[in-house]
Amino acid sequence: MEKKVTYAEAILVDEIKVLNVPNDPNDLKLPKDLNDPNGPNDLKLPTRRIIVAGNRSGGVAVAAMRRWPEAEVVAHAFDYHHARAIRKRLLDEGLPARNVRCSAGVGTVGTDPMPSVGTDPMPSATADCQPFDAAFFMTTPQSMPAELVLDQLQDIHANLAEGGALYAAFEGDPDEALKTMRLVWKNVNVLKRAKHAVLFRAVKRGAPVKMRDFAATWEASVPGGEPLTFTTYPGCFCHRRPDAGGLALAEVAAREVKVESRKVKGEGGKVNDEEEGKTPFTFHPSPFTILDMGCGCGLVGLLVVDAIRRQSSILNPQSSILNPQSSITLIDSHARAIAAAKANAARAGIEAEFILSDDGLPRGRVGEYDLFVGNPPYYSDYRIAEVFLETAYRALKPGGVCLTVVKTATGLLALQEKYFRKAEVIKRRGYCVLRSVR
Numbered sequence: 001m002e003k004k005v006t007y008a009e010a011i012l013v014d015e016i017k018v019l020n021v022p023n024d025p026n027d028l029k030l031p032k033d034l035n036d037p038n039g040p041n042d043l044k045l046p047t048r049r050i051i052v053a054g055n056r057s058g059g060v061a062v063a064a065m066r067r068w069p070e071a072e073v074v075a076h077a078f079d080y081h082h083a084r085a086i087r088k089r090l091l092d093e094g095l096p097a098r099n100v101r102c103s104a105g106v107g108t109v110g111t112d113p114m115p116s117v118g119t120d121p122m123p124s125a126t127a128d129c130q131p132f133d134a135a136f137f138m139t140t141p142q143s144m145p146a147e148l149v150l151d152q153l154q155d156i157h158a159n160l161a162e163g164g165a166l167y168a169a170f171e172g173d174p175d176e177a178l179k180t181m182r183l184v185w186k187n188v189n190v191l192k193r194a195k196h197a198v199l200f201r202a203v204k205r206g207a208p209v210k211m212r213d214f215a216a217t218w219e220a221s222v223p224g225g226e227p228l229t230f231t232t233y234p235g236c237f238c239h240r241r242p243d244a245g246g247l248a249l250a251e252v253a254a255r256e257v258k259v260e261s262r263k264v265k266g267e268g269g270k271v272n273d274e275e276e277g278k279t280p281f282t283f284h285p286s287p288f289t290i291l292d293m294g295c296g297c298g299l300v301g302l303l304v305v306d307a308i309r310r311q312s313s314i315l316n317p318q319s320s321i322l323n324p325q326s327s328i329t330l331i332d333s334h335a336r337a338i339a340a341a342k343a344n345a346a347r348a349g350i351e352a353e354f355i356l357s358d359d360g361l362p363r364g365r366v367g368e369y370d371l372f373v374g375n376p377p378y379y380s381d382y383r384i385a386e387v388f389l390e391t392a393y394r395a396l397k398p399g400g401v402c403l404t405v406v407k408t409a410t411g412l413l414a415l416q417e418k419y420f421r422k423a424e425v426i427k428r429r430g431y432c433v434l435r436s437v438r
């Protein structure tokens with residue numbers, strides 16, 4: 001298959017091919033006039049550590065590794081799916097892939113560069129890692145929201161050594177791109193303007209123009225529950241507010257686990273909800289296990305665990321935890337989602353397992369869960385939604401419940417029925433929650 005190279009990738013790769021490499025390590029030549037695109041353009045050496053960010057194909061890392069074979073080139077991606085694609089590309093090109101990093105920020109340190117379980121929390125400006133000597137960053141209007149671009153420019157600044165150079169390629173309006181660069185970087189130099197892309201160079205000299213904290217904190221609750229506090233970062237799904245589809249799913253799921261002592265007929269028995277008169281609630285024998293796939297900031301899973309915790313304390317006022325063995329696993333392919341979910345679970349005092357993966361649970365894990373909740377993305381023509389449902393089917397115990405959410409039921413309904421034979425449609429907040437039993 002022919003590889004699609006974006007304009008931003010092409011301009012960066014071309015630049016890497018022609019960058020001068022002076023012999024003197026201290027010889028950092030900069031144009032006298034920083035806006036002179038014809039001035040000397042050298043990369044500071046020894047360039048031992050190079051970070052490549054924003055490039056999903058791996059093409060920029062390939063070019064940097066070929067140009068500077070002695071250097072340690074780290075290729076960063078936020079999403080595990082992209083990290084896997086980069087890794088594959090490097091291996092296909094016969095290059096080492098040990099430095100592909102899927103993490104919430106470029107400076108996150110980990111013994112496993114592509115951890116399969118969990119990530120470190122958001123790295124701060126003083127992330128505990130060796131600074132990079134040079135950075136190659138690219139962005140296209142489709143690949144990153146504006147706040148994520150700024151956040152990543154800040155993160156790169158924080159993780160670059162003093163005197164280190166950033167080469168940043170933008171697609172879209174070049175004047176807007178320059179404004180964006182200048183919000184974070186001083187001395188931004190326009191190196192090249194090509195068709196549809198512009199390339200900047202900026203050298204780190206002291207502090208950035210401004211450091212902004214782009215994290216957002218807000219509250220969400222299910223009916224009858226207390227609000228839980230959530231934090232999200234740029235790059236997280238629905239940054240700054242709860243998603244209505246996620247809330248619809250959380251509300252239906254919270255009813256699913258609802259147990260009122262006067263209504264309980266016995267472990268494993270059915271309980272009718274007199275107030276709402278809709279879905280009968282199933283009282284699941286404990287310990288209760290939940291899998292939240294595509295967890296984002298943990299909105300759905302954490303609200304459900306909190307609902308169980310509250311139920312438990314109603315049933316057993318002596319203890320706020322009815323069954324300490326109840327557990328939740330949160331999966332997402334995006335490192336910032338996992339970082340946010342981790343922070344939110346810790347704040348709520350909820351112990352959880354976190355898995356950074358684009359392929360569901362590890363293969364050997366089957367039949368572990370009582371409840372699956374998933375609010376899948378639909379941009380891939382249901383390909384990712386199918387990964388969710390395949391995981392749900394594999395992960396649930398017999399009798400376990402699968403709940404997914406979608407705006408219009410048709411497409412997902414057919415897919416869910418392919419795995420679970422039947423799916424009930426529960427309308428909520430303008431969304432359809434699809435309920436199946438394994």
Ligand SMILES: C[S@@+](CC[C@H](N)C(=O)[O-])C[C@H]1O[C@@H](n2cnc3c(N)ncnc32)[C@H](O)[C@@H]1O
Nearest residue numbers: 237243246294295296299332333334358375377
């Ligand atoms: C629609 S959002 C739902 C987020 C959250 N559950 C909510 O309701 O607010 C979908 C989430 O799925 C994640 N995702 C996309 N592809 C995935 C995959 N293959 N495996 C796991 N998560 C994935 C995205 O990163 C995103 O966080």
